[in-house]
Amino acid sequence: MRKFRKIQRSRRQSDAGSAWKGNDIMAKELFINGEVITVNSQNEIAEAVAIEDGKVLAVGTAEDILKLQDGEAAVTDLEGRTLMPGIIESHIHxxxxxxxxxxxxxxxxxxxxxxxxxxxxxxxxxxxxxxxxxxxxxxxxxxxxxxxxxxxxxxxxxxxxxxxxxxxxxxxxxxxxxxxxxxxxxxxxxxxxxxxxxxxxxxxxxxxxxxxxxxxxxxxxAAHTRDEIREAHRVASGHFAEKGITAVHDATGYGIENIEALREDAEEGVIAQRVYAMVGALNNPDKVVRHYLEKDIRTGEGNDRFRYGPVKVFLDGSSSGPTVWTTEPYTSDPENYGIHYMTQEELDELFVPAHEKGWQITAHAQGDAAIDQLLNTIDKALRLHPREDARHRIEHAGLARKDQVQRMKELGAVPTPNPAFFYEYGDGYVKNYGQRAQNMYPLASYREAGVPATLTADCPVTDFNPMRGIHSAITRKAPSGQVVGEAERIGLLDAIRCCTINAAYSGFSEERTGSIEPGKLADLAILDRSILTAEIDDIPEILVDRTIIGGETVFERSGEAVRS
Incomplete structure (x- = not known):
């Protein structure tokens, strides 16, 4: 049986900087009679929210929130549906x-x-x-x-x-x-x-x-034209909005031109979601990284629509290929250890100066050998150039060993695992990696170690529907129905934290987004039912009724998408 803590009055939010000052404050929109998953530090569940000027004004009971009503405020009766922070997709193309x-x-x-x-x-x-x-x-x-x-x-x-x-x-x-x-x-x-x-x-x-x-x-x-890219961004943004996604950490694609196209299209509103863009490319990412290291730009620079994220390279291949770089041979092929792209010296030479200049660093590192390599570089960078709260990332970290999880904690590294992959590729993982598959994308181990892991689908590698990813984090079911690593399953609220506040943390935005608390941006998703009382296997079928970014509705299921 699930147990959740209820917020009784929004004044309990005062320690978090509540904007509550009494009936003289009027909100643009009030949401009442719902299941408000705040994702605050106590995982509190409220029943009503007020937003104004694109931000959360107050959180609490319907009675308290209705005191903010006047003739100008719209009131939405959630009728028991879930209102949650907008999904932050922390690794998507x-x-x-x-x-x-x-x-x-x-x-x-x-x-x-x-x-x-x-x-x-x-x-x-x-x-x-x-x-x-x-x-x-x-x-x-x-x-x-x-x-x-x-x-x-x-x-x-x-x-x-x-x-x-x-x-x-x-x-x-x-x-x-x-x-x-x-x-x-x-x-x-x-x-x-x-x-x-x-x-x-x-x-x-x-x-x-x-x-x-x-x-x-x-x-x-085979790169696309600029017009094709703009249309691709418009289409992708509309589809993401339909699933409650309010921010994306873009994991790069076609290089410098693509990164700047993301910036232009985010700032011009072609992309509705807030964009945190990794600096790299699918091909020769080191050249792209060097280009930006020569510019007067650092991680975090930008605005509420677009910010530059970490510099990124590839260290190994794909988990389902399979081409990941491992310390032990594949179970399916005793001669195969996968593919790796860079030597330790090459990675250090590129990323230690990047760290020194103020960049967050990350790499595609699926196999444990690749994870070791990236952690070695992070360790060296922090020793040579100490910096508080660097939050260097590890994209995927598929075959992370227990000792590597502890090392991530010690170095303050943030992994972005992909439990959604189990739904499509889980049986192949068991075939190719044997017992190691039981510990892949170890969300429970991250939680126990205090490592703020995110949850991502790496779209288009698999379905970006966050409800699919949440379900996979809870069940870890493969296509055959087998559970791959039961000990690494996590609960519903933990899974939601991974793709909201933890994802915000991985992009240095947890003070502005990722939870429903007064003063934060009103990036919200309204589901078509209560997710807390839904049967676990029904979660992938949950739909989003409305997606709100900065107080603006960008998708509403009851009619046509606002952005089409």
């Missing part, structure tokens, strides 16, 4: 997701075989101007009847007028046709790039598969 929506989705239930995929690609090719890329995303060979990637020859049969790229769900591997290979200058004699592999057939000819840096290099050449 906004541009990639939006661009993917405009392409073929391999997660379409109608695509169950390679011929199904080829038919969809042909339809797409018919609507794409000659010479432009025909794209598909979300491919998973394990979900296709043939259990493999489409070959170069099969993709050549789709069209001879367009390059074709099919990107795996993890975003680290693709299959392309001959035109695509030609654009990348990839021939029989092309050597594998450092940190990547060119798939080849029995005769040594490229078979169309590009793995890790081989994919990243071509992906950079």
């Amino acid at each position: 906004t541009t990639m997701y939006g661009a993917n929506v405009l392409a073929v989705s391999c997660k379409d239930p109608g695509i169950r075989s390679i011929p199904d995929l080829l038919d969809k690609l042909k339809e797409q090719a018919a609507s794409v101007p000659e010479g432009q890329w025909v794209r598909a995303w979300g491919f998973n060979e394990n979900a296709i009847g043939e259990g493999r990637f489409p070959t170069r020859e099969e993709l050549d049969g789709v069209t001879d007028k367009h390059p074709v790229m099919v990107v795996r769900a993890c975003g680290h591997i693709s299959a392309v046709n001959s035109r695509g290979l030609a654009i990348g200058g990839i021939t029989r004699n092309t050597p594998d790039p450092e940190g990547g592999t060119i798939g080849r057939d029995a005769d040594g000819e490229p078979d169309g598969r590009l793995i890790e840096n081989a994919h990243m290099n071509l992906y950079q050449l």
